[in-house]
Amino acid sequence: LGLDRFAEKSATNIYERIQAARRRPLARVLNALGMPHVGWTTSEDLAKWLAPKLPDKPRFADALRLLREASAEDLQAIEGVGAIVAKSIYDHLHDPEEQRGLDRLAEANIEVVPPVVRAIAASSPLAGKTVVFTGNLENRSREDAEALAKSLGAKVTGSVSAKTDLVVAGPGAGSKLEKARQLGVKVVDEATFEAMLR
Structure with missing residues (x-):
């Protein structure tokens, strides 16, 4: 039951950092997740890809659902995301321990602000x-x-x-x-x- 000590601490840290402000730019929230090989630039690329797919007044849960539904090939097709980064994102989102922490964030009803459309x-x-x-x-x-x-x-x-x-x-x-x-x-x-x- 529950996360191992390291994963639990990691999830708690991410949760506290994002909870500091309930309405955050989507790229910042994605960057705060600590996905391997994903820095600020890749977080922005992901946010731009997600933006037109999100509903009005989107929550982090909406973005997480779309990311989880994407295959590694879908992610690799995003401008600025290569094969290694795409696999890293996919593996992170589908790792059982990481999923618990991500689900906790999704349940927090954090509002995300997608980037301005083109x-x-x-x-x-x-x-x-x-x-x-x-x-x-x-x-x-x-x-x-x-x-x-x-x-x-x-x-x-x-x-x-x-x-x-x-x-x-x-x-x-x-x-x-x-x-x-x-x-x-x-x-x-x-x-x-x-x-x-x-």
Whole structure:
């Protein structure tokens, strides 16, 4: 009966981390599950794949059901997910010990917020743009800002080049800001970036 000590501790830790906020971005919830080979980028890829399949006001239980119904081949067909990662996800979701912890999370009625669908992103001012963030942001975390930009169709990179379309610079911006100016890349502050999203 119940989980072994390690699995129980792991499930409890995940449960407590997600329960800290009952309504979370889907990619963050997936990332918190601790699936092997699944980091932030793959969690975002999974969230984008799940988004159009989820009902209105989705719960984690809805996302879990869809993931469990997917075969390893279905998962491998997701953009950004290869054979090794797909098998790892499938095995994790169907492992008896992991299933107990996942079922516990599903029963908690955690609301998940799927990423913005592509149809909306295509009409955004960031659609198709390559964006770089540098310096400190005051209104949201760097991770949230990057996730938001991606959800609106932007490609976010960590370095400035001639292919960069926009640099969002906050206080403390250094070499990236200097390089953007040298290359003639458009630079905006956080307030201007926020205004672009409205």
